[in-house]
Amino acid sequence: MTLITPSGQKDVSSTRGLMQTTLMSLMAQLNNDFRIRKSKESMARSFIEKKNWKAVNPIVPLGYDLTDDDWIQKNAEKAPIVKDLFEEFVDCEVYQEAKRRIEQRHGDVLDGHRVKTLLQEFAYKGKPQLPENTALDYEGRKIRDEPELQIVDERTFDEAQRIIEEKNQKYETDNSKGLVDFIQEFDLFTVVESSSGRIAVRIMPWCAGERRTAIDHRCTNQGPHVSLH
Numbered sequence: 001m002t003l004i005t006p007s008g009q010k011d012v013s014s015t016r017g018l019m020q021t022t023l024m025s026l027m028a029q030l031n032n033d034f035r036i037r038k039s040k041e042s043m044a045r046s047f048i049e050k051k052n053w054k055a056v057n058p059i060v061p062l063g064y065d066l067t068d069d070d071w072i073q074k075n076a077e078k079a080p081i082v083k084d085l086f087e088e089f090v091d092c093e094v095y096q097e098a099k100r101r102i103e104q105r106h107g108d109v110l111d112g113h114r115v116k117t118l119l120q121e122f123a124y125k126g127k128p129q130l131p132e133n134t135a136l137d138y139e140g141r142k143i144r145d146e147p148e149l150q151i152v153d154e155r156t157f158d159e160a161q162r163i164i165e166e167k168n169q170k171y172e173t174d175n176s177k178g179l180v181d182f183i184q185e186f187d188l189f190t191v192v193e194s195s196s197g198r199i200a201v202r203i204m205p206w207c208a209g210e211r212r213t214a215i216d217h218r219c220t221n222q223g224p225h226v227s228l229h
Helices: 015-050 079-092 095-106 115-119 154-172 176-185 205-210
Strands: 002-005 008-011 064-066 072-074 190-195 198-203 226-228
Touching: 079 095, 079 115, 079 154, 095 115, 115 154
Parallel strands: none
Antiparallel strands: 002 008, 064 072, 190 198, 198 226
């Protein structure tokens, strides 16, 4: 058997050829991993040392504007929305409900931002930091102290993180109660039924406007329903 490589043909039918090919593959993988690591280190240094926001963050969080030198600054009109979002979430502890309250008060201002993602943005605390996937192999400091960026007080921010962590642990539990809570948390209009030890989740489009409890609602419409098992 012959393997065609960029450096020529390799006979992998022999032990020697197979060992050479395996070694070449390992070296190629190591070189690729090294390039990825160096690239992430470069992005991390650009963020931490040169204050280049988009080096590691393609999206500017709600409440900030991108400056001419690629860092961020507070937006005086939108920063209060962020503060309200944290306060509402800490009060109700439900992502969808916090979103509903904000949109009721401020209109459609989230502009595609996910509530959970916004709540986990450390820039709001005045301490922007490297994303986890970039910070893994970076040995320098991973957080910038930027008090002028702070929008949310530390107590409220830390309380929001505590609630989020509790939710993460809750939804990692593999049981039907966790699934039902998850459905209600994100405002999905569903019927959850137990059948042969499995949980059937049926999305009911004709019932979406009724806003009834997911567990108790029984749809009377005769149209087709999408089932996820």
